[in-house]
Amino acid sequence: MNIEHLKLFIRIESTQNISRAGSELGLSPAVASAHISKLEENLGVRLVHRTTRKVALTEEGRAFLPHAEEVLSSVEAARAAVGVGSASPSGRLRITLPASFGRMHVLPALKQFLAGYPQLRLDIRFSDTVVDMVEGGFDVAIRIGELEDSGLIARKLAPDRRILCASPDYLREHGVPQKPADLKHHQCITLVQMETWFFRSGDSEQRIRVNGHIRTDSGDAVRDACVAGLGITINSRWSAYQALDGGQLVEVLPDYPLVSNSAIWAVFPSSRLIAPKVRAFVDYFSARFKGAPYWES
Numbered sequence: 514m515n516i517e518h519l520k521l522f523i524r525i526e527s528t529q530n531i532s533r534a535g536s537e538l539g540l541s542p543a544v545a546s547a548h549i550s551k552l553e554e555n556l557g558v559r560l561v562h563r564t565t566r567k568v569a570l571t572e573e574g575r576a577f578l579p580h581a582e583e584v585l586s587s588v589e590a591a592r593a594a595v596g597v598g599s600a601s602p603s604g605r606l607r608i609t610l611p612a613s614f615g616r617m618h619v620l621p622a623l624k625q626f627l628a629g630y631p632q633l634r635l636d637i638r639f640s641d642t643v644v645d646m647v648e649g650g651f652d653v654a655i656r657i658g659e660l661e662d663s664g665l666i667a668r669k670l671a672p673d674r675r676i677l678c679a680s681p682d683y684l685r686e687h688g689v690p691q692k693p694a695d696l697k698h699h700q701c702i703t704l705v706q707m708e709t710w711f712f713r714s715g716d717s718e719q720r721i722r723v724n725g726h727i728r729t730d731s732g733d734a735v736r737d738a739c740v741a742g743l744g745i746t747i748n749s750r751w752s753a754y755q756a757l758d759g760g761q762l763v764e765v766l767p768d769y770p771l772v773s774n775s776a777i778w779a780v781f782p783s784s785r786l787i788a789p790k791v792r793a794f795v796d797y798f799s800a801r802f803k804g805a806p807y808w809e810s
Contacts, residue, residue: 516588518552519581521545522560523604526578527634529567579650586652586788602790603632609646610655612639613733613752614777618808619655619798626797633790641732646782653781653791655798657749665780666787668795671802673775674750674809677710677765682742684763690745693721693769700725700744702735710747711772718772736762747771754808777802 517538524534535545553560560574570578582605589602610619616639627633638644638651646654646665660667683700690696693712701710701723708728712719725744729735736753739746740761748762756762779795781787 514555514584515548515552516585518548519585521548522552522574522581523578523585525549525561525568526570526574529569531561531563531568586790589789601632602630602788602793604790605634605636606653606790606794607636607638607649607651608653608655608794609638609640609644609649609651611641611657613641614655614657615639618751618802622798622801626794629797630790630793633793641730646780652788653779653794656778656780657775659774659776660778660780665782667778667780668799669776670779670795670799671751671777671806672809673773673777675747675771675773675775676750676753676767677745677771678736678739678748678753678757678762679745679765680740680742680762681760683739683744684765686742690766693719693766696721696723696745699723700727702727702729702738702744702746704728704732704735704747705730707747712766712769713772714769719769749775751777751806751808 521534521538521540524537525531528534528537531545531549532542535542535548538545540548549561556573556577558573558577559571560577561568562571585604589604615637623635627635638649643656644651644654655670657673687699690699693710693714696710702725703723705728708723710721710723712721727738727743729738732749732752735746736748736756738744739748739753740756745765750757753762757764779798781791781795
């Protein structure tokens with residue numbers, strides 16, 4: 514299968530125009546059309562619907578597209594592994610990441626990232642659900658928490674330090690807890706399936722079952738409810754740092770740190786060769802968040 518034919522097919526999906534896609538690759542309209550016809554002939558299926566104004570992928574073309582991109586990524590990775598070529602990472606990079614972290618800390622950094630890699634196109638899916646990367650056709654994911662053994666390659670991007678928070682108004686009205694056991698007498702805002710909180714006390718751990726009027730499945734809602742004075746909660750520093758810096762939230766029980774092995778990870782499917790576009794994304798955000806990230810300052 515001709516790699517140049519695959520490159521052209523992928524560009525056609527983006528431009529919806531054979532002549533324009535060919536021009537971007539230095540091909541005349543006639544040669545570009547011939548390349549696509551040859552690819553269709555080799556596969557034995559029609560990949561594009563042709564009209565006088567534009568083209569669109571057929572159902573078979575849409576099914577073939579992710580496989581074409583994977584082949585091209587593998588070729589780029591192989592060339593990079595042996596130092597062949599110096600072309601910038603290109604093509605479509607499919608990313609899945611948690612909604613809140615993605616909006617707060619990934620999207621604002623993409624302008625600079627894309628300035629360095631202008632040939633990349635990003636397909637980003639925001640979801641707090643852990644998706645099957647292989648089944649979903651994703652190149653890379655950002656995940657937060659304790660990683661399970663999934664056969665994926667993982668690279669730690671940053672710590673996920675979690676602290677206990679409350680608003681000054683709540684503490685003025687209800688008092689400041691002095692030890693973890695005092696939380697049993699407070700309104701505690703909890704995430705679903707996180708109603709038991711673990712604290713480190715010297716060389717031991719304390720386990721406190723908390724309760725309150727509000728339980729939710731949204732980290733953003735937990736933080737916002739806490740800012741609104743509805744109770745005490747656990748927040749990640751990356752989520753609550755602006756409210757903490759602005760005085761809307763204050764840390765509670767700082768002498769009793771929470772027990773947590775959570776971190777922020779970049780994960781990608783296991784392979785002997787890492788596609789240049791994946792390596793570029795992971796390296797960029799690893800450098801951006803390295804050491805003590807800005808939300809810890």
